[in-house]
Amino acid sequence: MTIRMTSNMMSSTLLGNLNRNLYNMDNLENQISTGRKITKPSDDPVGVTYALRYRSQLAGNEQFQRATDSAQSWLDETDSQMGSATNVMTRLKELMVQSSTGTYSDSDMQSAANEVEQLKKQLVDIGNSKFGGKFIFNGQEYGTMPYPTEAGTDYSQVETDNTAVKYVIGENIQFQINTTGNEFFGMSGVEDNVFAVMDRVVSAMRSGNSEGITAEMGNVESRTNQMVSSRSEVGARTNRVELVNSRLLDQEMNTTTLLSKTEDLDVAEALIKATSAQTVYEAALKSSANIMSTSLIDFMR
Template sequence: MGMRITSNMMSSQTVRNLNNNLLNMDKLSNESSTGRKINKASDDPVGTTYSLRYRAELAANQQYTSNTDEAKSWLDYSDTVMGQAGDVMTRIKELTVQAGTGTTDSSGLTAIKDELEQLKGQLANIGNSQLTGKYIFNGQQLGEEPYALSDTVTSLTDVVTDTGQVTYGVSENVSLGVSTSGNDFFGSKVDKDNVFATIDRLTAAMDANDHAAISAELPNIESRATKMSALRSEVGAKTNRIELIQSRLEDRDLNVTTLQSKVEDADVAETLIKATAAQTVYQAALKTSASALQLSLVNFMG
């Protein structure tokens, strides 16, 4: 025995079909207007899972990129000021050679001594170099001026700088130290080639007109200049590594963004075609339904 189809059943089924068509039109309309296949999690639960993963990876990558930018700025600035210190050391050596020849009279030694005092002040200024308000030669004590005299520290030779490393996380489980301690670069108070102690001994020897003592400081100047150059080379090597990491982060950002686009972004041309087809289907369904449901009392008379 066949099931009897009533007009109420027909109208209910028609309304459901029209609503389904309308929902499909709304979904396609949202896709075409936003340009995205996933506008809410229910649109594609599996795709949403991948989308969240890609977004997390991009956020982490963005932070690593920001860190590498800051690290490179620090290293570039360190290289610049270290280069300036190297130029000062070259000039100190030139003056020491000139003063130690034995042909320079007391007035000449006084003039050289005055210039050395100025160079000493320049090295102290370099030691107090700041990048965005952070002292680069004082380890993790970024807010404290390292080469500042006080009641307890009366000589630049006695300055003790912080040895803690300023580090940046540049990729997963990889941190890179970028700071250089002032005591490593200019010498600590126990180092014979501490540049400030060397200059103090030089000026004292010039006051005494002691050419032999002046020449005796040349090995200390050369030793400290060599150490400065080695530390500057380390900075250069770290800069090269940072640049390689930056390139890899850029590639990763492009790859993950491409994957994210495949999951999230709609094909606008295809979506517009589907939306137009859905609208045509909906309008045809409306006309067909209206025609099929046009019942009157005459239909039940016979």
């Protein structure tokens, strides 16, 4: 059965085709102006899902990078302060060797004792070092000064907080960044606690006891070795943080590339399509004008 094609049906069909061509041309021009091939979810529902996932991954990656940067800075500060402490220990050993030879006068001994006391104060300052407003040698109690500066404080009896400070630097990765004061300077009551050793050295120097000074050499050596070991551990942690940060940067680059492939527009290709769509639209307008040129007069003839 033949369907009778009326003028109204022809007009509707032509207008529908023109609108589709116009919509296609407008969509391409919008993509070119924004530089994105997905401007709303309906453009590519699957692509939008992937794009949201990639953006979520990038946001998480950015958080982890900030954590690794903070961890790196904390570890760098710790390493710097530990280096200063080992320099103090080197000077302490020099004074002990010089004053234990028996060639120092009483005045020299008093001067050496005074310097050891200053070295002890320097270690206290190092023990109270802060990074970002946090005391780095006091565990999770980083808001509290571990070594009080009040006169008469017995630093050999100080108990620092020994809980670990951990940063989340990746998916399910918690990383300890701190070294406690007791771990570095010595636990309360142990023979090689650096503050207890210094107190005994000062006492021996003030009393002119060369043998007492010599007797402490082993404790100084033991504590120095422990300090060097702690600093080596900080170096190992620093290396790991650097590796994690490098991996995060690689992940960021890969995810950004995937996001770009999902969202970003191939401008050259879009320009060609836009030019073609404009040509098609203009041709449709011209042909439609020719087809629909009839008027009421034509039907009255």
